[in-house]
Amino acid sequence: MNVDGTPVTGDPAPGQCLRTWLRELGNTSVKKGCDAGDCGACSVLVDGRPVHSCVHPAVRAVGREVTTVRGLGTPEEPGPVQQRFLDAQGFQCGFCTAGYVVTASALAEPDGTVAREDLEATFKGNLCRCTGYRSIRDALAGKTNVSPCGGGRAFGRSTPAPAARRVVTGWEDYTLDLPLDGVLHLALLTSPHAHARVVRIDTARAAALPGVRLVLTHRDVPDVLYSTGRHASRLDDPDDTRMLDDVVRFCGQRVAAVVAESVAVAEHAVALLEVEYDVLPAVHDPEESRRPGSPLVHGEKSATRSRISEPARNVVAQTHGEVGDVAAGLASAAHRVSGTWRTGRVTHAALETHGARGWLDEDGRLVVRSSTQVPFLVRDELAHVLGLERDRVRVVTGRVGGGFGGKQEMVVEDLVALAVLRTGEPVQLELTREQQFTMVPGRHPMRVEVELGADADGVLTAMRLDVLSDTGAYGNHGPGVLFHGCHESVALYRCANKRLDAEAVYTHNVPSGAFRGYGLGQVVFAIESALDELAREVGLSPAEVRRRNVVRPGDDFVVNGAPDTDLVFGSYGLDQCLDLAEEALARGDGDPAPEGWLVGEGLAAAMIATIPPRGHHADATVACEPDGTVSIGVGTAEFGNGTATVHVQLVAEELGLDPARVRLHAGDTDAAAYDTGAYGSTGSVVAGSAVLAAARDLRRRLAAGEPPDADGRVVGRGEHHGSPRSVAFNVHGVRVALDPATGELRILRSVQAVDAGVVINPEQLRGQVEGGVAQGIGSALFEEVRLADGEVTTRSFRNYRVPQMGDLPETEVRYADTHDALGPHGAKSMSEAPYNPVAPAIANAVRDALGARPHELPMSRDRLWRLARNARSSTRSPQEDP
Numbered sequence: 025m026n027v028d029g030t031p032v033t034g035d036p037a038p039g040q041c042l043r044t045w046l047r048e049l050g051n052t053s054v055k056k057g058c059d060a061g062d063c064g065a066c067s068v069l070v071d072g073r074p075v076h077s078c079v080h081p082a083v084r085a086v087g088r089e090v091t092t093v094r095g096l097g098t099p100e101e102p103g104p105v106q107q108r109f110l111d112a113q114g115f116q117c118g119f120c121t122a123g124y125v126v127t128a129s130a131l132a133e134p135d136g137t138v139a140r141e142d143l144e145a146t147f148k149g150n151l152c153r154c155t156g157y158r159s160i161r162d163a164l165a166g167k168t169n170v171s172p173c174g175g176g177r178a179f180g181r182s183t184p185a186p187a188a189r190r191v192v193t194g195w196e197d198y199t200l201d202l203p204l205d206g207v208l209h210l211a212l213l214t215s216p217h218a219h220a221r222v223v224r225i226d227t228a229r230a231a232a233l234p235g236v237r238l239v240l241t242h243r244d245v246p247d248v249l250y251s252t253g254r255h256a257s258r259l260d261d262p263d264d265t266r267m268l269d270d271v272v273r274f275c276g277q278r279v280a281a282v283v284a285e286s287v288a289v290a291e292h293a294v295a296l297l298e299v300e301y302d303v304l305p306a307v308h309d310p311e312e313s314r315r316p317g318s319p320l321v322h323g324e325k326s327a328t329r330s331r332i333s334e335p336a337r338n339v340v341a342q343t344h345g346e347v348g349d350v351a352a353g354l355a356s357a358a359h360r361v362s363g364t365w366r367t368g369r370v371t372h373a374a375l376e377t378h379g380a381r382g383w384l385d386e387d388g389r390l391v392v393r394s395s396t397q398v399p400f401l402v403r404d405e406l407a408h409v410l411g412l413e414r415d416r417v418r419v420v421t422g423r424v425g426g427g428f429g430g431k432q433e434m435v436v437e438d439l440v441a442l443a444v445l446r447t448g449e450p451v452q453l454e455l456t457r458e459q460q461f462t463m464v465p466g467r468h469p470m471r472v473e474v475e476l477g478a479d480a481d482g483v484l485t486a487m488r489l490d491v492l493s494d495t496g497a498y499g500n501h502g503p504g505v506l507f508h509g510c511h512e513s514v515a516l517y518r519c520a521n522k523r524l525d526a527e528a529v530y531t532h533n534v535p536s537g538a539f540r541g542y543g544l545g546q547v548v549f550a551i552e553s554a555l556d557e558l559a560r561e562v563g564l565s566p567a568e569v570r571r572r573n574v575v576r577p578g579d580d581f582v583v584n585g586a587p588d589t590d591l592v593f594g595s596y597g598l599d600q601c602l603d604l605a606e607e608a609l610a611r612g613d614g615d616p617a618p619e620g621w622l623v624g625e626g627l628a629a630a631m632i633a634t635i636p637p638r639g640h641h642a643d644a645t646v647a648c649e650p651d652g653t654v655s656i657g658v659g660t661a662e663f664g665n666g667t668a669t670v671h672v673q674l675v676a677e678e679l680g681l682d683p684a685r686v687r688l689h690a691g692d693t694d695a696a697a698y699d700t701g702a703y704g705s706t707g708s709v710v711a712g713s714a715v716l717a718a719a720r721d722l723r724r725r726l727a728a729g730e731p732p733d734a735d736g737r738v739v740g741r742g743e744h745h746g747s748p749r750s751v752a753f754n755v756h757g758v759r760v761a762l763d764p765a766t767g768e769l770r771i772l773r774s775v776q777a778v779d780a781g782v783v784i785n786p787e788q789l790r791g792q793v794e795g796g797v798a799q800g801i802g803s804a805l806f807e808e809v810r811l812a813d814g815e816v817t818t819r820s821f822r823n824y825r826v827p828q829m830g831d832l833p834e835t836e837v838r839y840a841d842t843h844d845a846l847g848p849h850g851a852k853s854m855s856e857a858p859y860n861p862v863a864p865a866i867a868n869a870v871r872d873a874l875g876a877r878p879h880e881l882p883m884s885r886d887r888l889w890r891l892a893r894n895a896r897s898s899t900r901s902p903q904e905d906p
């Protein structure tokens with residue numbers, strides 16, 4: 025075949041798909057997203073026709089012309105479609121971009137635009153998890169969204185991402201975009217049982233298979249307990265996990281690993297492993313899990329040593345407390361509302377699956393290149409688990425293809441590192457999409473009971489919450505998600521009487537973990553729904569009931585105990601956000617409702633701390649290099665959150681440089697002294713503040729005439745410790761139309777007002793907000809990881825619906841005009857927060873349309889149909905009821 029115009033000869037293996045064939049040839053622009061023809065990240069042209077190369081046999085391309093994104097242009101000379109994606113900045117992580125460019129190129133006009141009525145149907149097979157599709161639509165339409173670089177003016181402008189040219193032409197290296205020569209591959213045997221003891225594993229047949237280099241079982245791994253969840257303090261998460269355990273606690277848990285010369289041999293060997301299990305009773309319902317007599321998930325562990333709140337009751341973390349007198353507040357209330365809300369299990373669906381490759385460097389030091397958001401935290405925990413000194417481990421990232429919190433888990437790096445140490449050779453593990461569903465922690469499902477009391481004016485007199493979170497088989501992020509989810513959602517409202525009882529419990533389900541919003545989305549759904557109901561009782565508009573009750577500068581942030589004194593008002597734009605969202609909805613514009621459908625409007629608010637509690641640290645350097653360029657050394661990783669762009673902009677602005685003269689060295693534990701990592705929306709505020717401080721230090725040194733060091737560099741240093749923390753706000757408003765006969769819901773109008781402080785890069789911020797809203801709409805309406813007796817039954821994008829281009833409305837993004845006293849140049853974080861108010865805003869609009877309130881996420885079509893049917897039958901007289 026010809027690949028990008030070059031003749032290629034070879035011998036694809038029987039059944040080998042075109043994608044793996046091309047990647048083995050070294051063309052890593054062709055991405056692996058799903059293995060099933062669902063996501064489009066692997067799209068190539070075969071004789072000019074777009075195909076999903078993961079389901080296209082390589083032999084069918086023999087004698088044909090194969091075109092990848094690299095055949096359509098170069099970073100120096102991008103092709104017309106690539107230029108459109110550059111001009112519009114039509115990507116965030118960019119893992120989907122090659123597939124879009126390739127597919128679009130088959131349909132594009134000579135100028136690179138795609139003008140089609142059926143755009144949404146045409147790109148149905150190309151998923152994007154980051155952007156919400158607006159910037160991709162802009163690229164296809166030929167819009168220009170970025171400002172040119174240059175002139176020493178970067179701040180506040182939509183300058184392009186530093187890697188943009190390489191991303192749109194397929195030359196930017198993601199985690200496993202490395203040559204494959206001499207690399208061993210690791211494959212996993214996983215548990216078919218939700219709870220079982222491994223009685224016997226016979227590895228003889230697997231180990232004897234030619235090409236197999238290593239078999240690992242629970243007998244071969246360190247006897248060290250740790251957590252896959254990573255935080256600045258490793259004590260935040262319970263030590264309840266062993267690399268490979270002789271007790272399995274969920275369907276899909278790792279049981280054994282095989283390392284072999286190819287993926288095929290490793291998978292064959294896995295099938296030869298013989299395991300005898302003693303199947304044990306399992307519990308899947310979190311309510312049942314904490315009842316006496318329920319099977320215990322970690323009952324044998326020490327509460328103190330493993331930091332599990334009550335192992336004998338399956339409770340990993342809990343908080344119970346009250347301020348004021350809730351009973352009296354409810355008794356004195358003129359209006360009371362209450363209800364119970366439930367949220368489903370959601371997966372991150374980052375298009376790049378978890379993966380890592382490890383090797384030993386020339387000094388024998390362990391190097392792990394990983395898809396992680398937290399390189400330093402993975403380094404530290406690998407050292408802990410493997411008994412190594414920290415300086416004997418280096419963790420690096422390439423560009424990471426989406427994270428959303430999921431890559432704050434260490435789920436592949438440990439086994440890869442152990443295999444490298446045992447074999448002395450490079451080893452890699454790349455999870456399949458099915459393993460992402462069955463093994464990788466997703467969003468915590470929660471049950472949230474809310475009771476509110478208010479006086480005759482709608483001013484809150486009491487708030488009572490009871491929260492139950494399903495942390496699954498392991499407690500990674502279980503305490504953090506519980507406390508954070510309840511913290512800013514409850515602290516958003518001033519009320520003298522508050523009570524919160526919250527517990528996170530173990531079950532024998534796939535573990536839950538960190539996910540955009542970190543629990544806030546679940547609790548905000550319940551509180552904002554209850555508050556909407558209260559507004560109806562009192563006769564107030566949704567915005568007005570919030571104006572009367574939200575915290576204002578000077579207030580304390582109170583949940584169920586002493587005020588959080590580390591949280592301060594560095595700025596305040598919630599009042600503006602409420603006005604902006606209310607005004608946008610009041611304009612009455614948007615799509616028309618289909619005839620006969622019910623129409624309703626809804627609004628919800630959310631607050632988020634701009635930095636996680638208990639410390640988040642970043643060190644950075646900014647150096648004047650001998651060649652006259654300026655380099656940044658920072659530990660945090662870029663995974664589509666725009667951190668790289670922001671850091672370059674901050675330095676360029678401070679030093680009066682063209683951003684093109686600034687080089688970034690990031691996501692590497694050798695690049696900086698320390699960085700807690702990119703989670704909790706800290707990339708701009710914490711790492712950004714450290715970078716800005718380093719740039720200022722460099723400017724001072726240069727002004728003082730400091731001579732270069734032995735390497736010819738002048739180096740500025742900066743740090744930030746993440747305390748005190750400011751708060752940011754989001755208000756989302758929607759108008760929806762609902763067909764009561766079918767349960768179909770359409771969003772006619774969507775607006776989000778955000779208080780992000782001073783905006784560093786408007787286009788990037790808009791992309792983050794739109795991406796968060798898209799994920800909010802997905803989990804509000806479609807997305808649910810389903811389990812049957814603990815076994816995940818939604819194992820592919822074919823039956824787990826990530827929103828497609830046609831599923832999402834355009835969201836108008838409005839900005840409050842604020843300047844934060846704590847953030848760099850007045851900026852605040854805005855990565856996770858846009859997700860949080862979306863589902864309740866939609867639920868409140870459904871309530872407005874239907875007269876009945878949804879209490880469960882996702883509000884899938886069948887659930888809305890039932891809600892509409894029940895609402896109809898409850899308003900009929902018995903004679904009318906069929």
Ligand code: FES
Pocket residue numbers: 115116117118119120121151152153154155375425426664
């Ligand atoms: Fe599309 Fe990340 S930019 S998946």
